[in-house]
Amino acid sequence: MPNTAALYRVRVWDLPTRVFHILLAVCVLGLVVSGEVGGDAMQLHFKLGYAVLTLVLFRFVWGFVGGHWSRFLNFLPSLPKLLAYVKALRLKQVPHSTGHNPLGALSVVAMLVALLIQVLSGFMSDDEISNSGPWTAFVSSDWVSFATKYHSDIGKVLVILLVILHVGTVLFYKKLKREDLITPMLTGDKVLATEIHPSRDTWTSRLFALSIFVGCLYVVYRLVSFG
Numbered sequence: 260m261p262n263t264a265a266l267y268r269v270r271v272w273d274l275p276t277r278v279f280h281i282l283l284a285v286c287v288l289g290l291v292v293s294g295e296v297g298g299d300a301m302q303l304h305f306k307l308g309y310a311v312l313t314l315v316l317f318r319f320v321w322g323f324v325g326g327h328w329s330r331f332l333n334f335l336p337s338l339p340k341l342l343a344y345v346k347a348l349r350l351k352q353v354p355h356s357t358g359h360n361p362l363g364a365l366s367v368v369a370m371l372v373a374l375l376i377q378v379l380s381g382f383m384s385d386d387e388i389s390n391s392g393p394w395t396a397f398v399s400s401d402w403v404s405f406a407t408k409y410h411s412d413i414g415k416v417l418v419i420l421l422v423i424l425h426v427g428t429v430l431f432y433k434k435l436k437r438e439d440l441i442t443p444m445l446t447g448d449k450v451l452a453t454e455i456h457p458s459r460d461t462w463t464s465r466l467f468a469l470s471i472f473v474g475c476l477y478v479v480y481r482l483v484s485f486g
Contacts, residue, residue, distance in 0.1 A: 265452075271358060272447045273326035273460035275468035279318055280444055286311045287374070287422065294415065301390045305381075309479050312378045315371050316475040321468065326458025328358035335368070336361035357455055363428065370421050377414040380406040382482075393483050 272280075286307050293304035322331040336344065344361040359367060383398050383406035385391040395403050432438045443449045447460065 266450050267452075267454045268448050268450050269357075269455055270326075270447050270457040270460050271328045271449045272444055273329060273458045273468075274447065274465055275321060275472075276325060276329045276458075277444055277447055279314055279321070283311065283314050283318075283374075286314065287418065291415070291419065294411075305390075308378050308381050309483060311374055312482075313472070313475045313479045315375050315378070316478060317468075317472050318371055320471050320475065324471075325468070326460055326464070327456050328458045331368075334359045334364045336364055341365075357449065357451065366421065366425055366428070370418075370425065373414065373417050373421055377410065377418055380410040380414055383407075384410045393485070 289307045290304060290311065293300040293307065321329060324330075327333055341361045356363070358364075382392040382394040383403055385395045385403050385407055392406075398406075429440050432440050447458075
C-alpha cells in the first residue's frame with residue numbers, strides 16, 4: 260500500500276480576524292466609491308471612515324491579544340527571515356507559510372497604517388464647499404490644506420495601490436503557486452502536513468473580541484464628538 264502522509268486541519272484564522280477582514284474590505288470599497296461620487300454620498304463616506312477607524316483600532320489591539328496567527332509577534336518577520344524569503348522568491352522556491360508570509364505580513368501592517376493616516380487626515384480635511392472633517396476647527400489652516408491634499412491626492416492613491424497589490428498577491432499565489440489564500444480566510448482552517456499551534460477561537464475569545472470592538476467604537480465616537 261502507498262504511504263499516505265497524515266493531514267491536519269488547523270484553525271489558523273479566528274472568527275474575529277475573518278470578520279474584520281471582510282468588513283474592512285467592504286468599508287474600503289465603499290469609501291473609494293462614495294468619495295468618487297461625492298455630493299450626498301459624502302455622508303456615507305464619513306460614516307464609513309469612522310467604521311474603518313474602528314476596525315483598524317480593533318486590529319491593532321487584536322494583534323496583541325488575538326489568536327496565535329493573528330498576533331503581530333507570530334507573523335511579523337525578522338530581517339533575516341524577510342531576506343531569506345526574498346531570496347527564495349528569486350529562486351522560485353517559495354516556502355509554505357502557515358499564516359501570513361513575510362511580505363504579506365508587512366503589507367498588512369502597511370495597509371493598517373495607511374488606512375489610519377488616511378482616516379485621520381480626513382478628520383482634518385475641508386473641501387471648502389460643504390464637507391469638513393470633525394477636527395478642522397482645532398488645527399491651523401495650513402494643516403487643513405495639507406491634510407486635505409494628502410487625503411484626496413496622496414493617501415487615496417496609496418490605499419488603492421495597496422489594495423491592488425494585496426489582491427494581486429492573492430491571485431498570484433492562487434494561479435501560479437497553487438496555494439489558496441482565500442478559502443482559509445473564509446473558513447478559518449488550513450489543511451497542513453504537520454500539526455502546528457492553532458489559533459484560539461472559542462466563544463469566550465469571540466465575546467472578548469466583541470468587547471474590544473465595542474471599546475474601539477466608543478473611542479471613535481469620542482474622537483468624532485470631540486470635534
